[in-house]
Amino acid sequence: MTAPDDAPAARPRVFGTPDSVYVRIVRLTLIEKGVDHELVPVDPFAPEGLPPGYRERHPFGRIPAFEHDGFRLYETGAITRYVNEALAGPPLLPDDARARARANQIISIADSYAYRALVWGVYVERVEKPAHGEPSDEARLVGALDEARLCLAAIEALMAGAPFLAGPQLSLADLHLAPMIDYVRQAPEGAALLAAHPGLAAWWAHMAARPSLQQLGLAAR
Numbered sequence: 556m557t558a559p560d561d562a563p564a565a566r567p568r569v570f571g572t573p574d575s576v577y578v579r580i581v582r583l584t585l586i587e588k589g590v591d592h593e594l595v596p597v598d599p600f601a602p603e604g605l606p607p608g609y610r611e612r613h614p615f616g617r618i619p620a621f622e623h624d625g626f627r628l629y630e631t632g633a634i635t636r637y638v639n640e641a642l643a644g645p646p647l648l649p650d651d652a653r654a655r656a657r658a659n660q661i662i663s664i665a666d667s668y669a670y671r672a673l674v675w676g677v678y679v680e681r682v683e684k685p686a687h688g689e690p691s692d693e694a695r696l697v698g699a700l701d702e703a704r705l706c707l708a709a710i711e712a713l714m715a716g717a718p719f720l721a722g723p724q725l726s727l728a729d730l731h732l733a734p735m736i737d738y739v740r741q742a743p744e745g746a747a748l749l750a751a752h753p754g755l756a757a758w759w760a761h762m763a764a765r766p767s768l769q770q771l772g773l774a775a776r
Contacts, residue, residue, distance in 0.1 A: 567592040567638070570609070571618030576674060577631040578619045579734040579771055584635045586767040587730065588644030632662065635727050647727045658721035661710055661728040665735060669710070672702035673739035681742035700744055704751075711754045718761065733762050737773040 571578035612620040613629040621634045676699020720728040739745035763774035
């Protein structure tokens with residue numbers, strides 16, 4: 556039985572849509588920790604708007620919002636770090652201060668630069684708009700590809716040949732970037748960009764085989 560939206564629940568609840576990059580980041584983190592969770596549908600773009608009371612969970616009206624045993628939280632980075640620290644399961648940030656800083660650096664690059672270029676600039680312009688019969692903004696696409704190229708090169712350089720983005724073990728950095736890569740690779744130009752960065756291409760092939768990504772339907776296309 557599903558708890559009402561305003562009732563505390565011991566099982567973590569994630570509020571959002573299954574196709575959201577940032578909802579996927581949180582869900583991947585929970586799955587990799589081995590934590591069962593509930594996805595509560597909230598679509599900020601729905602014609603009827605946000606559900607009543609949702610801004611009490613997220614005053615800015617974004618997704619995801621999160622609740623665990625009465626503790627409410629929003630902002631993806633805060634949620635994933637809470638999940639990593641508060642819930643049982645394998646650690647998803649390195650113990651070493653420098654390696655942990657590297658993971659957090661890559662997360663910041665993904666948020667500050669890569670997300671808008673990879674998802675909104677490349678995927679939306681080349682894949683989503685045409686799928687809805689809308690023309691692509693070619694000038695915006697060209698600019699986004701330049702930014703995406705810079706982002707992928709910077710992240711690949713920071714990997715320094717490691718199998719994962721921040722070293723030898725899976726971290727939050729991998730789970731943060733993976734949903735963005737899953738979208739951009741669906742555009743021909745995005746797939747070509749990924750192939751031009753062999754370290755990241757090998758990383759993606761490894762990530763795409765993980766049960767957590769397959770459970771959410773990533774890498775299925």
